[in-house]
Amino acid sequence: MTETGFLQIAVYFLAILLVTRPLGAFLAYVFAGRRTFLHPLLRPVERLIYRLSGIREDAEQRWTGYAGALLAFSLFSFLVLYLLQRLQGWFPFNPQAFGAGNVTPDLAFNTAVSFMTNTDWQAYSGEATLSYFVQMAGLTVQNFASAAAGMAVAIALIRGFACERAGAIGNFWVDLTRATVYVLLPISLVAALFLCSQGVIQNWLPYAQVQTLEGGTQIIPQGPVASQEAIKELGTNGGGFFNANSAHPYENPTPLTNFVEMLLIFMIPAGLTYTFGKMVGDTRQGWAIFAAMSILFLPGAFTAYISEQSGNPILAASGVQQSPSNLHPGGNMEGKEVRFGIAASALFATITTGASCGAVNSMHDSYTPIGGLVPIFNMLTNEVIFGGAGAGLYGMLLFAILAVFIAGLMVGRTPEYIGKKIEGKEVKMAMLALIATAASVLLFTGASGVLDLAEGSYINPPGPATGNLNNQGPHGLSEILYAYASGTGNNGSAFAGLNANTPWYNLTIGLAMLIGRFFIIVPLLAAAGSLAGKRRLPASSGTLPTHGPLFVTLLAGTVVIVGALAFFPALSLGPIVEHFLMHEMRVF
Amino acid sequence: MRQQLIPALRMTLVLTVATGLVYPALVTGLAQILFRDQANGSLIRKNGRAVGSSLIGQQFTRPEYFHPRPSAAGRGYDPLASGGSNLGPTSSRLTVRVRESVRRYRAENPQFSGDVPPDAVLASASGLDPHITPANAEAQAPRVAKARGVEPDRIRALIHRHLEGRDLGLLGEPRINVLVLNLALDETVGSR
Numbered sequence A: 001m002t003e004t005g006f007l008q009i010a011v012y013f014l015a016i017l018l019v020t021r022p023l024g025a026f027l028a029y030v031f032a033g034r035r036t037f038l039h040p041l042l043r044p045v046e047r048l049i050y051r052l053s054g055i056r057e058d059a060e061q062r063w064t065g066y067a068g069a070l071l072a073f074s075l076f077s078f079l080v081l082y083l084l085q086r087l088q089g090w091f092p093f094n095p096q097a098f099g100a101g102n103v104t105p106d107l108a109f110n111t112a113v114s115f116m117t118n119t120d121w122q123a124y125s126g127e128a129t130l131s132y133f134v135q136m137a138g139l140t141v142q143n144f145a146s147a148a149a150g151m152a153v154a155i156a157l158i159r160g161f162a163c164e165r166a167g168a169i170g171n172f173w174v175d176l177t178r179a180t181v182y183v184l185l186p187i188s189l190v191a192a193l194f195l196c197s198q199g200v201i202q203n204w205l206p207y208a209q210v211q212t213l214e215g216g217t218q219i220i221p222q223g224p225v226a227s228q229e230a231i232k233e234l235g236t237n238g239g240g241f242f243n244a245n246s247a248h249p250y251e252n253p254t255p256l257t258n259f260v261e262m263l264l265i266f267m268i269p270a271g272l273t274y275t276f277g278k279m280v281g282d283t284r285q286g287w288a289i290f291a292a293m294s295i296l297f298l299p300g301a302f303t304a305y306i307s308e309q310s311g312n313p314i315l316a317a318s319g320v321q322q323s324p325s326n327l328h329p330g331g332n333m334e335g336k337e338v339r340f341g342i343a344a345s346a347l348f349a350t351i352t353t354g355a356s357c358g359a360v361n362s363m364h365d366s367y368t369p370i371g372g373l374v375p376i377f378n379m380l381t382n383e384v385i386f387g388g389a390g391a392g393l394y395g396m397l398l399f400a401i402l403a404v405f406i407a408g409l410m411v412g413r414t415p416e417y418i419g420k421k422i423e424g425k426e427v428k429m430a431m432l433a434l435i436a437t438a439a440s441v442l443l444f445t446g447a448s449g450v451l452d453l454a455e456g457s458y459i460n461p462p463g464p465a466t467g468n469l470n471n472q473g474p475h476g477l478s479e480i481l482y483a484y485a486s487g488t489g490n491n492g493s494a495f496a497g498l499n500a501n502t503p504w505y506n507l508t509i510g511l512a513m514l515i516g517r518f519f520i521i522v523p524l525l526a527a528a529g530s531l532a533g534k535r536r537l538p539a540s541s542g543t544l545p546t547h548g549p550l551f552v553t554l555l556a557g558t559v560v561i562v563g564a565l566a567f568f569p570a571l572s573l574g575p576i577v578e579h580f581l582m583h584e585m586r587v588f
Numbered sequence B: 001m002r003q004q005l006i007p008a009l010r011m012t013l014v015l016t017v018a019t020g021l022v023y024p025a026l027v028t029g030l031a032q033i034l035f036r037d038q039a040n041g042s043l044i045r046k047n048g049r050a051v052g053s054s055l056i057g058q059q060f061t062r063p064e065y066f067h068p069r070p071s072a073a074g075r076g077y078d079p080l081a082s083g084g085s086n087l088g089p090t091s092s093r094l095t096v097r098v099r100e101s102v103r104r105y106r107a108e109n110p111q112f113s114g115d116v117p118p119d120a121v122l123a124s125a126s127g128l129d130p131h132i133t134p135a136n137a138e139a140q141a142p143r144v145a146k147a148r149g150v151e152p153d154r155i156r157a158l159i160h161r162h163l164e165g166r167d168l169g170l171l172g173e174p175r176i177n178v179l180v181l182n183l184a185l186d187e188t189v190g191s192r
Helices: A003-031 A039-053 A063-086 A105-116 A132-162 A172-198 A226-234 A255-279 A283-310 A313-317 A343-354 A369-380 A391-411 A424-450 A474-488 A503-532 A549-583 B002-034 B092-108 B134-148 B152-161 B178-189
Strands: A208-211 A217-220 B043-046 B049-053 B175-177
Touching: A003 A172, A003 A255, A003 A283, A003 A343, A039 A172, A039 B002, A063 A105, A063 A132, A063 A172, A063 A503, A063 B002, A105 A132, A105 A503, A132 A172, A132 A226, A132 A255, A132 A391, A132 A503, A132 B002, A172 A226, A172 A255, A172 B002, A208 B049, A226 A255, A226 B002, A255 A283, A255 A343, A255 A391, A283 A343, A283 A369, A283 A391, A283 A549, A313 A549, A343 A369, A369 A474, A369 A549, A391 A424, A391 A503, A391 A549, A424 A474, A424 A503, A424 A549, A474 A503, A474 A549, B043 B178, B134 B152, B134 B175, B134 B178, B152 B178, B175 B178
Parallel strands: none
Antiparallel strands: A208 A217, B043 B049
């Protein structure tokens, strides 16, 4: 570990800490419909959207109506995106003349599900597959919409805790619109222009052809990148314009843009913890959630950093310097960019998987076993280490419900959280979400490990599905496990050596993404509806305080034990055993 | 859910126009006014012709030029196929490739001894990394000097002039842009 590496992580965390309160307070104002400094400019836009969509701003929805609206909106998002891809040849802004042949039906299904669920898993390579029109009117739109929908669900769940004996939990359309108009669009616009100033491209030009110094030709893709890059990070989406994602110099040209992109990823998830505290009338409750997220985040960041910095003994034995000096960063530089080095790469990897973002500025598949274990672990916790825009907070509140339930069992009292009694319905809904997601990861991984197809099959090339792997030995299992953890966690990053663009992987990972999104959202909205109808009880001497260090520890422990322990056997067979084999210099 | 279908469809279309057409058009318009050069790819022109982008690495193999990192993008530095090798730490293909690269690096730079800098033999994430580390540039300086028939110190001075430090003194790593350095070589040192 070097001093500057340590400082980069520390300064980043400090910046997130500083942005949490002002942004969180702003979000609370926006979702309560109160006037903010943006209202003179944007209130007319908000009203125009309601008028065009035929929505009554003051109509409140019960949880069933709220969930129904979200599902209907997701359905159309999926359909529009699927059709746009398949019909891309008909639309303008397509200088490279990409058509339906570039996007097979199973790939279009996978990509449509992927962006609609805020996953942004990419089985395709952007620069060789999609027209500028699909990137903008298809993908960029879902970058906004899926993030706004996630934030809406978080706000609805907070209302469940905050309100007193209410039937309704808000209006999905209003929450969706406000998140988009007052939060996502303005921040994205400013961020996109900043990224442009640093070198991120934004144009509709055909791909540039240049003659290199040694006389070769190089064709350099162009496109409207900055507008997508900004919301890709801010909305914790992560779908790259290019195959190399945020490692591509046109997406992330300098260490400064890298820092800003990392800030954009954690900004809304961190801010929402404060919003939570503010809306339930006790900001300490929000800071407790923030603290639990932080004590899960920081050890991960340092573990990944130290592991990548220590490097790979097999490389050292091959004559590659692994300890840092003033002139080079040392460490495991395979799959990392020189401008970012080790610290800014490992930090980005921890952030992007802690949040359900999935943008990458380095190739996780080439990480050391323990460096790669951190992203997998982060995704397996159901993305609550700050987590996705909205998804992080509602995921963590799910664990908070379980934490107070476990504490209640230990002392034999009915558990309470934020003054609401946690009863059978809430606990059942939380457990349903956890079991569905764990089953999705483990069953699909297992099935892909043993799948073996006869000649002439459609869903995957004949032979064992392990033939899709880029790496053998334990690392091969990690590639499959990573894929389903990423899909189910709605993350979208990859151990990208796995060839996932076959019908088998496109369809099963698509299914995993749907499970990971809706088997959490719908049960949680049901819990929100049930909580909203309850009375808020004043704290008594028997109430477990949920704002102190005891609860923070309990909550973080619940995430690790309940959320991640189910995967320990799989992790032992993948990254953990690979770590020991690497130190015995074994290769596969 | 049924009475939600019509608003859902209308909302999808309205948001498509707002965030998928108006917003990117607004960013494009402003970017083209404010940051025209960057927004169009930071292309470098020489005698009116584009010779590359200062952000996108390109392949160099001749001894009189500094060489970039190994690239997994297509056949090397192909921007139509950006990406890394995705080889894991215990991959035998990685080990074989790295040993071969180390051998070639030492053969190309006979005056260099010891373990090679990591970026010289390890592939980048994008396959388009425009930079190398100062250690890698220093190691190649004697070769470039010999091929151009000049004192190594002149080359080292040029490297030093093109050294980019950490952003804000803290972020990222010190680095040297290979294409920019090679263009400067052609301009100031000339070739033999």
